[in-house]
Amino acid sequence: MRSFNPPVRTLMGPGPADVHPRILQAMARPTIGHLDPAFIGMMDEVKDALKYAFQTENELTMPVSAPGSAGMETCFANLVEPGDKVIVCINGVFGNRMKENVVRFGGEAVVVEDSWGEAVSADKLEQALKDNPDAKIVAFVHAETSTGAQSDAKTLCKLAHDYDCITIVDAVTSLAGSELRVDEWEIDAIYSGSQKCLSAMPGISPISFGERAIKKLSNRKTPVASWFLDLNLVMAYWGEGKKRAYHHTAPVNTLYGLHESLVMLTEEGLENAWARHTKNHLELKAGLESLGMSFVVKEGDRLPQLNTVWIPEGVDDAMVRSTLLNDYNLEVGAGLGALAGKVWRIGLMGYSSRKENIILCTSALKEIFDSAK
Numbered sequence: 001m002r003s004f005n006p007p008v009r010t011l012m013g014p015g016p017a018d019v020h021p022r023i024l025q026a027m028a029r030p031t032i033g034h035l036d037p038a039f040i041g042m043m044d045e046v047k048d049a050l051k052y053a054f055q056t057e058n059e060l061t062m063p064v065s066a067p068g069s070a071g072m073e074t075c076f077a078n079l080v081e082p083g084d085k086v087i088v089c090i091n092g093v094f095g096n097r098m099k100e101n102v103v104r105f106g107g108e109a110v111v112v113e114d115s116w117g118e119a120v121s122a123d124k125l126e127q128a129l130k131d132n133p134d135a136k137i138v139a140f141v142h143a144e145t146s147t148g149a150q151s152d153a154k155t156l157c158k159l160a161h162d163y164d165c166i167t168i169v170d171a172v173t174s175l176a177g178s179e180l181r182v183d184e185w186e187i188d189a190i191y192s193g194s195q196k197c198l199s200a201m202p203g204i205s206p207i208s209f210g211e212r213a214i215k216k217l218s219n220r221k222t223p224v225a226s227w228f229l230d231l232n233l234v235m236a237y238w239g240e241g242k243k244r245a246y247h248h249t250a251p252v253n254t255l256y257g258l259h260e261s262l263v264m265l266t267e268e269g270l271e272n273a274w275a276r277h278t279k280n281h282l283e284l285k286a287g288l289e290s291l292g293m294s295f296v297v298k299e300g301d302r303l304p305q306l307n308t309v310w311i312p313e314g315v316d317d318a319m320v321r322s323t324l325l326n327d328y329n330l331e332v333g334a335g336l337g338a339l340a341g342k343v344w345r346i347g348l349m350g351y352s353s354r355k356e357n358i359i360l361c362t363s364a365l366k367e368i369f370d371s372a373k
């Protein structure tokens, strides 16, 4: 056996994104104990910076020690009680997973379906809220990475509250890539991921719970079915001021990486990061359109950090993606589900969202198309 040296790639898929060298260096620093006062001080900074990234004052804002899928599960495990009716808006892969979580925690899922590539329809959600006055939660994906569609989180949350529901929002791909304002939009529970627009390594899920969510959690009649994700226990570990109780061993070096990514986000400024993603999206869009490609999602609902385009007619999906990887060290995403074989998902997330990547991607595609002619 020998040391593993991965190839150096440019990551323009649906995540992970390119990890900035500063973050990789931070992760190589010496491991210390997870109850060491120095570590606890760093964790407090991480929590404060996550509040900034989410634009919230929520005290219960912290990193879950596991990937985005575990952040999703944290929200459903803590907020769904057996018998709860939950309206789940599905317009791609991740909405489906939310429904799966509802069912597994004993809830009753009411599905509001939109076509892949479309934003969640506020009208359909309102109809479902009218038809289900006993619903307690509305769940939807802000940025559907399987299709590249962005939904209007502010409007959907307002509707949910008009009908006395709390909201669970998937912001795995939106956090730090496009406008997201947890407090202003009154999002009650939200989760994200470290490896998309925060450009850190995979494996951490920032979450935030507001007052309504905490109230639902504290009024539970049954214990949270997951021990590891039970926020009552996790908070005794991550909570401010109190004496920290051992819950699990935090992934110490991974959190150094998250900390560094948040330092970089505060240096750049959140709104500047959103603006950079938009600017680079427009530049990539111009390049792809000049190669004859068109977008799956209609203008206005497109995610700047995930560009889903139709594969031009007569072009071999697998050949192009393997040539990109083998000859250009460039990864782009394949289509999922109903869009498999029909689209590419080209990510411009976090540190991947920069000019040289756009040039590499468009010029590589041009060369491959030309040589196949």
Ligand SMILES: *Cc1c(COP(=O)(O)O)cnc(C)c1O
Binding pocket: 015, 067, 068, 069, 070, 072, 094, 141, 143, 144, 145, 146, 170, 171, 172, 173, 193, 202, 203
């Ligand atoms: C990537 C992603 C997830 C899952 O995150 P993992 O870190 O892969 O577990 C969930 N929701 C959305 C919208 C995503 O893009």
